Amino acid sequence: MTAHRIVVVDGHPLFREALHGALSEFFEESVVTEVATEQELSDLLDEKSTPCLVLFSLSTPSAQGLASLMQLRAQYPKIKLVAVSPQGDQATMRSCLDIGLAGFIPKSLPAEAIRDAVEQILQGNIWSPPELASAQEEDRDIAGLATKLATLTPQQVRVLTMLSEGLLNKQIAYQLGVSEATVKAHVSAILQKLDVDSRTQAVIAVNRLGSSDWQQAVL
Secondary structure, three states: OOOOEEEEEOOOHHHHHHHHHHHHHHOOOOEEEEEOOHHHHHHHHOOOOOOOEEEEEOOOOOOOOHHHHHHHHHHOOOOEEEEEEOOOOHHHHHHHHHOOOOEEEEOOOOHHHHHHHHHHHHOOOOEOOHHHHHHHHHHHHHHHHHHHHOOOOHHHHHHHHHHHOOOOHHHHHHHHOOOHHHHHHHHHHHHHHHOOOOHHHHHHHHHOOOOOOHHHHHO
């Protein structure tokens, strides 16, 4: 196993020591150091032997959260810098990755999962919890759906609204004052624009945006 120099930065002694022990046991050829404050990290980084990986807790005393991470990232671009936090909200995770960090590791992960994440990062990968990737994929899907909805005409929006209310074609035709054939033509156009195969799939698609919010996508 390749030797690495890893630094754990966390103001909580129990977590710091536990992480230090877990990494030392798994990365036997590596040197794992622990510090409690951002100042101690700064003093350490001034030494000649620069670490290749820094696990920086967002709850580190005197640290300024993302501001501290951005400064460290700019000052030491060759270091793999990873945020560690007891809170794994998606906004924080995305912000950390957006500023160029090598990963985001929630403290709630079991030791084995943290070791696996660190190993992936040391191999040159960007690591984040699987649920973040799922959420990002969902966001892309929602954005794509909103784009498709924006192509609907006002009348098609009315028809789709009524479809989502469970109305039949003849009921929609009666309420809109048009022929049933016209409604069928609108439904066909809606399915084509949303790239779905059935009216049920169309209703499911728009319901992903919320029962009352999806119409805002076409404004």
